[in-house]
Amino acid sequence: MNLKRHTLLDITDSGRDAILADLAGSAPDGPLLRERYAPVLLPEMAGARVPGVVRREEGPLRPGWIPVGFSAPLPGRDGRLRVAAFVRREDIATTTSPYELLLWPGPPPRNPCTGALAAARREARALGLCLGVWGSAASELYTGLPCTHQDSDLDLLVAPAPREALFEFLCKIADIERDFALRIDIELDLPNGYGVHLKELFGEGQTVLGKSLADVALFPRERLWTELPQEELPTSLPMTGGGHG
Known part of the structure; x- marks a missing residue:
């Protein structure tokens, strides 16, 4: 099972019960914790099977356990509840990558975030880029619940591609940000397993911060450029019209 950051996991019902029991524990406030986390973890209370999203965990991991994060589909009075937990590999029913998620038919745009996502999908398709989505827009596509709101940002993932295509896409994204008045963060999914912010990669610093699982x-920025696919050149020059005079 090849898991990377942002991969969405459907966890079995027994796995969700185990996570909830682990989070609540045996402390005196266990029942209160269970009441707090159950509306996120249990499908019958959440209204959908909220996915666990693979995340990075500081420190050593227990063998056979995957760090995941859950986000409440809808924000509450104090914002959106986020839960950090661990799931056993055998409790993972299915996996969905951010790229696979954008192969699903999405609902019509209903706010700036979903409108910008539709526009970004069109631009990526026109440039031949493989685009993925994560964050609240991904949760909305996955669950069918209105997870994004009027002020939501958009988080995208783009697969390795030639530098020229990535730059053109970044320019198109700047237009979309202006048209929809929102912020769009794009993470470039590098071949070495790390992700870097595309805007930072095209910045002026000598180094770029990469995140992996x-x-x-x-x-070094220049090193990352060399690891990207290179633009293919034609094997022969195109013939032009006319003859020798």
Whole structure:
């Protein structure tokens, strides 16, 4: 099972019960904790099977356990409840990558975030880029619940591609940000397993911060450019019209 950051996991009902029991524990406030987390973890209370999203965990991991994060589909009075937990590998029913999620038919745009996502999908398709989505927009596509709101930002993931195509996409994204008046963060999914912010990669710093499932690291910008696919050149020059005079 090849898991990376942002992968969405459908966890079995027994796995969800085990996570809830682990979070609540045996402390005196256990029943209160269970009452707090159950509306996120239990499908019958959440209104959907809220996915666990693979996340990075500081420190050593228990063998056979995957760190995941859950987000409440709808924000509450104090914001959106987020839960950090661990799931056993055998309790993972299915996995969905951010790229696979954008292959699903989405509902019509209903706010700036979902409208911007539709526009970004069109631009990526026109440039031949493989685009993924994470964050609240991904939760909305996955659960069918209105997880985004009027002020939601948009989080995207883009697969490795030639530098020129990525730059053109970043320019298109700047237009979309202006048109929909929102912020769009794009993470470039590098071949080495790390993700870097695309805007930072096209910035002026000599190094770029990369995040993986295991750690964070700084990479020289110029080195990252060499690891990207190179633009393919035609094997022969195109013929032009006319003859020799």
